[in-house]
Amino acid sequence: MTTTDMTPAHLATAEPIVPIQTRSERPTSFDPADFGTPTGREVNWRLSDLKRLAPLLVDEETETGDALGIEYGVAALEERGLLVESRGHDAAPRGEIFRPEDVISAIAWKRCANALHIRLPEGQEQAEPVIARLHGTGADRHANAHIVIEAMPGSVATLVLHHSGSARYAQNVEIIVRDGARLTLVSVQDWEDDAVHAAAHQAVVGADAYLKHMVVSFGGGVVRVNPSVRLAGHRAEGELYGLSFADSGQHIESQVFLFHEGTETRGDVLYKGALQGVGARSVWIGDVLIGDDATGTDSYEKNQNLVLTDGARADSIPNLEIKTGDIAGAGHASATGRFDDEQLFYLQSRGIEEEEARRLVVIGFLMEVVQRIGVPEIEERLAEAIEEELRRGAGLAPASKAGA
């Protein structure tokens, strides 16, 4: 594995890595026409599976008829009084912080008239995780959605968006974490193999507020979940975690943007992915921007991928842009590797059979992220899902040794 690492000590003298365009200056628009059709050369489409995403580029009516492309299983939220009616594009707080950054997101904005608005009441703690079940009704069904998640001041909650079934689903998730709120949001992509899902998550985290944002992608054909988080308030905290397991034919993408805007904010980005099978593909682009006024920032981002078999490919592009020198620390790391022969040797030298040793190494690799969820029932289910993925890949030949 190769690792690049910048410690705070180095930062004082090192030139910041400056992307061609500051990430926060990317154009936004509510009108799909303003974006045109992507060619695949654009920075935010360059590594995407545009061919399979094409159905989501069609600006068409998707809310006609009785059957919708996605069934929203939100009865549990309704019972707990967490749903608020949102009618029309202008219904506040819809659009308070959300600005579409690509054509799919703009279409989703335009074609979704009534948002799903989840509000976590002020000062209340939700003892149990709140789970919204989004089920796709067919691989040929095109659906567009705008979801607003509003964590009111002082609220504490864990919210899960669980996706299953199949659909062609474009989704905007607008996440407002008001001052002093603590929100854990987990988006689980447990789709069927033929689902196509493109999601734009945009979050703003207020003063002394905390957001743990987690993207878990095991299922689906093409899954593109791009979280963009602004740590806007003084001492806002953001933990952005991702876990993916790409099998043959799956394209799993996350373009992550963490913007330190406020003073003394803390950010931690960790995305880990495993890949197995011919054509398994993952793309991770991680941008961290430390703004002009973001003094006292503490930021770290890391992406690691483990390639389990030949024929799989992981792209990993970390960017760090720092506009103020007065920070507590910032660093980034990226590594993509195959099985570490020395790890396998160590385990086998203790009597553990090769296949079991591989299993331990992969599970251990991914568990680092799972362990950060902090919700035991979700952690257990994910550990099971990882085991299931490994069983699926059990017959595949392991990745050939580096350099062989």
Next chain:
Amino acid sequence: MSVLDIKDLQVSIETEQGKKEILRGVDLTINSDEIHAIMGPNGSGKSTLAYTIAGHPRYTVEGGSITLDGEDVLEMSVDERARAGLFLAMQYPVEIPGVTVSNFLRTAKTAIAGEAPRVREWIGDVRGAMEKLRMDSSFGERNVNEGFSGGEKKRHEILQMELLRPRFAVLDETDSGLDVDALRIVSEGVNRIKAETGLGVLLITHYTRILRYIQPDHVHVFVNGRVAEQGGPELAHRLEEEGYDRYLKAGV
């Protein structure tokens, strides 16, 4: 009573400059309850011997044999060797992220014993072994070798040896990087396990320091891939005074 028998062992590795011979015919016979010290200068092939016994894929056996009670060790995979009763305490144990020590120990014990250990008994065994090695009980929750100090890594190796109960253990430079206290704790562990189980030990070291704590029955001096001289504990004392120069000058 078991015998680990090494005969005329020749081993090479692949380097960028091509194949390189490391061991040029090594003969060693180790019985249960014996401690053999392998000493020698850097690059003499000591670690190669250790890793070849354990079956590391980097080393190619060109000739000779290793047998354990007559069974051909070279035919066995790495994990089969461990299950047959061989153990290698490594000089540089690797980190295994996300795998806790307690999970690792239980998985290894299950593999070697052929069945999962009884939970209550096992927890007691692990706790007892950790106490004897002066390891904190929180150790089990840490990931294998992750963030361990040099001393913690070596103690963790000895902990595994205590719990897995091998017939023969190869200790590869277990003394390197240890302070006096840690060296004593680790040495006590080795002596205790030998006394309890009749373990046969192949103790690989560059320095004579550890031999004050672990008394060898036999000392073998490795030079240039061969045993240049062997004898009893007195040979170690002589090496302490004279060093390896004598062998190197002789160009053995």
